[in-house]
Amino acid sequence: MIEDGFTYVALLVMIGSAIVYTEKKSRHKLFTYLPSIVILYFVVMLFSTFEVWHKSESVTLTYTFLKSYLLPAMIFLMLLSADMREIFKLGNKMLFTFFLASVSIAIGFIGTFALFHTYFEPDAWKAFAALSGSWMGGTGNMVAIQGALDLPDSAMGYTLLIDSIDYAIWVMILLALVPFAKTFNLWSKADTSVIDEVGEKLAHNNAHKKPVTFFALFILLSSALFVSVGAQIGASFLPTTSFLTATTWVVIIATLSGILFAITPLAKLSGGSEMANMMLYLIVALIASRANFSELTEAPLYIIAGFVIIVIHGSIMILFAKLFKLDLFSLGVASLANIGGVASAPILASAYSKALIPIGVLMAMMGYIIGTFGGLMVGKILKIIAG
Template sequence: MQETVAEAIKDTSPFFTNDTIVFGILMVSLGLIFYTSSKKKGFWKVFYSVVPALFMAYLIPALFTTFGIIAPEWNSVSDTGVVTEGGSSLYYIASRYLLPAALVLMTLSIDLRAVFNLGPKALIMFLTGTVGIIIGGPIAILLIGYFSPETLATPELPAAVAGEFNDVWRGLSTLSGSWIGGGANQTAMLEVYHYNQKIYGGMVFVDIVIANIWMAIILIGIGKSAKIDKWLGADTSAIEALKEKVSNYALEKERNPSLTDLMILAAIAFGTVGFAHFGAGYMSGFFTEFINGLEPGLTRNLFTFLGSSFFWMISITTIIGILLSYTKLRTYEGAGASKFGSVFIYILVASIGMKMDLMLIFDNLGLIAIGAVWMVIHAGLLILVAKLIKAPYFFLAVGSQANVGGAASAPIVASAFHPSLATVGVLLAVFGYAIGTIGAVACTFLMQLAAAG
């Protein structure tokens, strides 16, 4: 007897599906993490000397998702066989509302001249990460194809999901777009190489698993950054000078915030969010019309990122934050601007963590292996160049995340070193959007050759 669609789809509903309850669980988790990490002696002191609190803010929600307590999305099957798709809105809210609010609050006291005084190593490490992605894809295809040719074989699909463009290298092209630029570049590669969208979910899955595992490794490394910098022989004086300058300014202006201070901070943060969304709507709409007017092909897709409202939202927020840093509003750092920004960042980290089901790693081991080798090459090249030019771990971590994670996670990693450094992550991530598609096209060309070979 043939299976019905409802019978073929599993019920994947988590224990809690109400976002209000899920948000409460995430906030209690963050509260416990900060409470235990504040302990100055005993087990927790030793534990957090090895595992950063930021990593735990990512891992605990991932464990909740893995054990089915919460979930980013799910299928619900009723007794009558009706299938309903569900999902959490927490990541969307955190990335579209709390992230820009955090960025403007963390940028209020930034010294842009001091950021540029960090030198060219930040850009070098970012571009190194880009090159690592471009060459990593074809090398991964060659290695995994040698040991597991079936992984690269064009799948024979049922008629329901069949398509003309099922080649694995076409699907991997979307990963290169995501890992150099971001979501807009990923969509552009999907359009350029016409990968079968009915099986596109498998590539999204590899993207989520590998990118999140790599981010977790980077967060763990932050706790060991001093030892890593010593091994790299890195000069961190410019970074430390910037951190000290911002910290001293905050201490100089520090005060017990009044209700007026808190309301002004809220106005700055969410007024910027509102204006950024307003501006992003107009800018993305204008450029979408412009892009649609171009001839179909590579030229059109090179500019796809300009039609992304997320790109414009982050860009407008960063510009506003930098402009406000030249006004008297920068004194609100003394009222705790960057601390409130950090609260929003931790909520974003927790919402990213809940997108990761650790058991999914075993669902498609061949593609996961390609992604893992790809990321190892990216990381290896970054480590090699960092050692050669004696770049601090900060530049390695942020340069990598500006590629792989984009504007959503690069500021998270940067601010984990110090809130004043969040802008560095944003600026590099925005640059990644600009070069993401052309870099991904180069990577895909090499992957096509590797797959043919």
């Protein structure tokens, strides 16, 4: 049994690297529908269930310290690639479709929780708020909200469970609908000429990517750590409530910092996304290390609730497609840019055309920007419903 904090972290990093290595080398289809970060969570959770490490003082201090300071650093680096100037190039109709997806997902969460909340534990609204952050942004947003709302690590198992099972089926459905795009577009009377034009322009603009350098990595790391410390200090001077805690302020400050610096020369340095992903994997592993499979007693109900959210979201999207003449590509990519993030939106975009991949990437980047704020807003409403 591990009781030393450094050994504990070293094992978590080794587990994460082994999963990433397996994904890279095997290229198994499993990773298309079940992201490696979700597999990481449940593998580490399995280790925790068998008590491979003990919650000693050293392990607990290491966990608390790393999670507290890595979270704002990860949020900052994640948002550096979300340049609002590039996002606006998507055009009004695609931006409208993206926000329609976000709002319909929020409505899905609020409606579903209103129906099912009496069947869940009193604090279940926090788990759904964290999931809403993921489904309007990405796993990074989910982790940010988990920290902001002080959601117990054990409850994150439900969030990841819905995020993996329900999401995987939704991806398969959207990919299966690709051959019916022309039929759908005729029904909705959509015009796709603008999408093709924007896709080609973005592909041309993103054709040349700078290589990752030692200099860039060092500058990005120092900037992220500086923002992390600054967010902690800044949050200590801001007023708090039962909902808007000091940790929530840390998340908000780091998010706003990332959005602001995304339009500066710092964002042009390559390596920020890779570093953010490494931090995200470690944070998820840390969270999973405090969870246990025996605690997932309400898993089926959570999974059913997840499907109800998707049904509400999909129904609203189809209704508005008819009203505003939206095409299936925009609807599908906007939906996955929210629910799946940067890992899956480009995959669906490429199923339509390779030239449209940048649209999927940019939409997913926009999800990173609004995911945390959107999830916190949904969480506030869910808290009111929970009473």
